[in-house]
Amino acid sequence: MRFVLFLSVLVSLVSVTIPSEPSAVIRINLLGYRPDSPKTAVWGSLTDKTIETFELVDEQTNEVHLQLSAGRPFGEYGPFKQSYRFDFSGFRKPGRYYLRTADGTRSPGFRIDDSVYAGAADFCLRYMRQQRSGFNPFLKDSCHTHDGYTMYGPMPDSTHINASGGWHDASDYLQYVTTSANATYHLLAALRDFPTAFGDQHQLNGLTGANGLPDVLDEARWGLDWLLKMHPTDTWLFNQLGDDRDHSSMRIPKLDSMYGKGAERPVYFATGKPQGLFKYKNRATGVASTAGKVSSALALGYQLTHKKDPAYASKLWQRAQSAYKLGLEKPGNCQTAPGRAPYFYEEDNYADDMELATVEQLNAAGATGTQAAKLQTTALDFARMEPVTPWILNDTARHYQWYPFVNVGHAELAKRLPARDRKTVTDYYKAGIEVIWKRAGQNAFYRGVPFTWCSNNLTTSFATQCFWYRQLTGDVQFATLEQANFDWLFGCNPWGTSFVYGLPANADTPTDPHSSFTHLKNYPIDGGLVDGPVRGSIYRNLIGITLHESDEYAPFQSNVAVYHDDYGDYSTNEPTMDGTASLVYLLAAKHAENYKPAKANTSRNLQKPVKPLKPSTKIDPKSTYFKGAKIRGDTATRRLALVFTGDEFADGGSTIARTLRKHQVRAAFFLTGRFLRNPTFASLINQLQQDGHYLGPHSDQHLLYCDWVKRDSLLVTRQQFVDDLRANYAALAHFGKDKKAKKLFLPPYEWYNDSIAAWAKTEGVQLINYTPGTLSHADYTTPQDKNYRSSATILQSIRAYEQKKTAGLNGFILLMHIGVAPNRTDKLYDRLDELLTELLQKKYEFVRADVL
Structure with a gap:
């Protein structure tokens, strides 16, 4: 009896002391945010509860700097039954912060600073050296010095060649050209494009010590040297070193001896033909996919070394x-050779590789005239193929x-083309981005990249494609999508973890990757980017996966995607060399980029006095007002005003x-x-102005001014309101001023109170809002929203109001949006012609809001 009692007490104590999993979480970029870059986080709940606002809080003082609207709910995604996307892009003050909601959900701490990405690219080079x-240089020892013996070549099988060097492909020791x-x-492109992102702390052999060269060039030369060995003559090109016999055990690399010829591989x-020494064969059709990549790397290497090392550059x-x-000469795909398992790199494209190779031939040769035109035409032909x-x-x-996961050739070709031809190529990038955006816009993480094997490599590549498109065109409409993919890699994902070992320090990053270095020796593999989440269906069908520890991310696994920080899961938690190298480029870009759009006065300095401007005009007795805002004009006249608001779309x-x-x-x-x-x-804005339309402010950063439930409860100070409004007017000033027009202001979210109206009045501005009674303002809702309204429903509400009310639409302020989310x-607006035709036939006159 005492034993039973003891057990019951023990169970009750355990139930009290073991914390339960949180029902809601806030996922952020653990690495941090640049002050002028998009800044978003994702709130996800394992229940179906909803929220209205969130706070940005100083981590040191616990001072609340901002309270903002949580925005619209995005609904279910992965493990979450409800989710929101928190946007605090307008906050730029450097410091350490966290986000918090009213229910007590709190994010990890994060930094806002221009230097948040400094050193990150160099940090990932640690994994490359390892x-x-x-x-x-990490082991201070040598391995694979006897490689290797040839297969399938023009020479007799088992002929020895010197193929030692290069990088192990992943946590196994296979090496692919x-x-x-x-x-x-x-790596070379990162140095060429962002030289300031790298330091000099290592020698060419990888050991510590400066040598007058950026470390990224030392690492790239290690790759170049091996490529020269794998393409030793004009007609010899090797594609692979080792095969999946490598997977027979976990071991430190110098212990390889499982290929039947001692230590040789x-x-x-x-x-260019199918290969495979055992049961399985690949589907190779040519050599261009490998040859194109080799040519591009060697040509770029030549461009970056020919001045300081002309003999090496000549080779x-x-x-x-x-x-x-x-x-x-041999177009087609050169796939890797499988061994005893059916897995191999199933590359099925080559046009992208030959497009890039052609451009780098053009760059390296310094071709002009007829030769340059011919190469440019050839590159465009390859671009049109894919x-x-x-x-x-x-x-x-x-x-x-489809490897590599981004068409690098498009970016390099676009740089060579005149403006009239460049758009053809950059539009290829845009078309791909729009496909992803259509999928991404439907969930709070803006996740549109599929969860296939090595999804993190795809994510890195897609973020880079967005970056290149933005840099080449100046089109920033996908900047938030680009940032969302970058944020995903560093913690803004369902699991809340960075996918880069050890980056950032003291945060949730992989600790038990699929790696002999960590599993056998507890060696850190700093900077390695792991494969990333895969679909639940993919994970369940893979061979030989066994988890060795309890799953710390169990509540956040779903059929949408799974990820395990467990060395037994080679599908999601194995770092790869090529994925890490791609991330080096992206991190260098993020660090070096001067992401500063036109500055606006968004200071939150409460010490600065608010100086009122010219008082507003008198209230019109024939108009209708609500909480200080004009919401309808004279109902005795048959005229109305169309107004459109715009922020993101x-x-x-x-x-x-x-x-x-x-x-x-x-x-x-x-x-x-x-x-x-x-x-x-x-x-578009210039065209609207030329057409005689009224341009007015809708707030600079689309702030939420007051609580959705307790309308009298302000979420901004007067100083914040004034600074934001003046910044909005500063942005409007770039498009000129209509000195005769009244100063009208339509508040963000169409939500305000008496205080906001009074503050606007002291700025010489009349607050206005839409006339209630129709659903025109619901044209932004999407099928995922519980308050979704179709265009047919909205139009019917307008017709019904017009027919049933005595004054019809007289004096109406009818509000719509200039753009909406892609998933609507x-x-x-596609039915605006229909609406205007009907109302004009009914003898309504449309006037500008400032005239109404």
């Missing part, structure tokens, strides 16, 4: 040309089927402008500072 074959060449190119010649250029020739990387269109892929702009022009209608457009500073929207495919 992956070196031949002499390994296709991934090594791609990694080498990314097989070296597979690139024949690179010679082999860059011969590899390019092989690619032209305008969009196929995994984007297919939303699925076999293992490394402008997809309806051209349609709306064209329709208004057709009917000779003037409207009012109330736009945020973010909208006005978006260079993609500049031509039923666009009300």
Whole structure:
């Protein structure tokens, strides 16, 4: 009896002391945010509860700096039954902060600072050095010095060649030319594009000590040296070192001896035909996919070394040309060779590799005239063969089927083309981005990249594609999508973990990756990017996966995706060399980029006095007001005003402008500072102004002024309101001023109280809002929203109001949006022509809001 009693007490104590999993979490970028970059976080709940606002809090003082709207609910995603996307982009003050909601949910701490990405690219080079074959500077020992014996070549099988060097591909010790060449190119491109992102703390052999060269060039040369060994003559090109016999055990690399020839490993010649020494064969059709990558890396290496090391550069250029020739002579895909298991790199494309190789031939040769025109035409021909990387269109892929995961050639070709031709190539990028955006816009993480094997590599590549598109075109409409993919890698994901070992320090990052270094020796593998989440269906069907510890992320696994920080899961938690090299480029870009749009006065300094401007005009006795805002004009006259608001989207702009022009209608457009500073929207704004429409403010940062439930409860100070409004007017000033027009202001979210109206009045501005009674303002809702309204429903509400009410739509302020989220495919603006035709036939006159 005492034993039973003891057990009951013990159970009750355990139930009290063991904390339960949180029902809601806030996921953020653990690495931090630049002050002028997009800043978002995701709130996810394992229940179906909802929230209204969130706070940004100083981590040191617990002072609340901002309280903002949680925005619209995104609904279910993965393990979460409800989710929101928190946007605090308008806050730029450097410091350490956390986010918090009213229910007590709190994010990890994070930094806002211009230096948050400083040193990150160099940190990831640690993993590259640790992956070196031949002499390994981390182990201070050598491995694979006897490689290797040939297979499938023009020489007798088992002929020895010197293939020692290069990088191990992942946590196994296989080495592939296709991934090594791609990694080498990314390292060289990072140095070329962002030289300030790298330091000099290591020698060429990887050991500590400066040598006058950036460490990223030392690492790239290790790759270049091995590529020269794998392409030793004009007609010899090898594709692979080792095969999946490597997977027979976990071991430190120098202990390899499982290939039947002592310490030698097989070296597979690139024949362009199916290969495989055992049961399984690949589907190779040519050599261009490997030859193109090799040529590109060697040609770029030549460009970066020919001044300081002309003899070495000459070798690179010679082999860059011969590899390019092989690619032209043997088009097709050069897949890796399987062994005893059915897995291999199933690359099915090559046009992207040959496009890049052609451009780098053009760059390296310094070609002009007829030769340059010919190469440029050839590159464009390859670009047209694969305008969009196929995994984007297919939303699925076999293992490394479409590799590399981004078409680097498009970016390099666009740089060479005149403006009239560049758009053709950059539009290829845009088309792919729009496909992902259509999927991504439906969930709070903006996740549109599929959960195939090595999903983190795809994510890195897609973020880079967005970056290149933005840099080449100045179009920033996908900046938040780009940032969301970057944030995903560093913690803004369902599991709340960074996928890079040890980055950032003292945060949730992989600790038990699928790696012999960590599993056998507890060696840290700093900077390694792990494969990343896979679909639940993929995980369940893989061979040989066994988890060795309890799953700390169990509440956040789902059929959508799974991720395990467990060395037994090689599908999600194995670091890869080529993925890490791609991330080095992206981190260098993020660090070096000067992401500063036109500055706006958004100071939160409460010491600065608020100086009122010219008092507003008198209240019109014939108009209707609510809490200080004009919401309807004279109901005795048969006229009304169309108003459009805009913040993030402008997809309806051209349609709306064209329709208004057709009917000779003037409207009012109330736009945020973010909208006005978006260079993609500049031509539209200018057109609206030229057409005689009213342009007014909608707040600079789309702030939520007051609580949704307790309307009298302000969420901003007067200083914050004034600073934000003046910043909005500053952005408007870039498009000129209509001195005769009244100063009207339509508040963000169309939500305000008496205080906001009074503050606006002291600024000489009249607050206005839409006339209640119809559903026109619901044209932004999406099918995922519980309050979704179709265009047919909205139009019916307008017709019903007009027919039933005595005054009809007299004096009405009818509000719509200039753009809506992509996942609302039923666009009300597409039916604006229909609406205007009906109302004009009923003898309504449309006037600008400032006239009404």
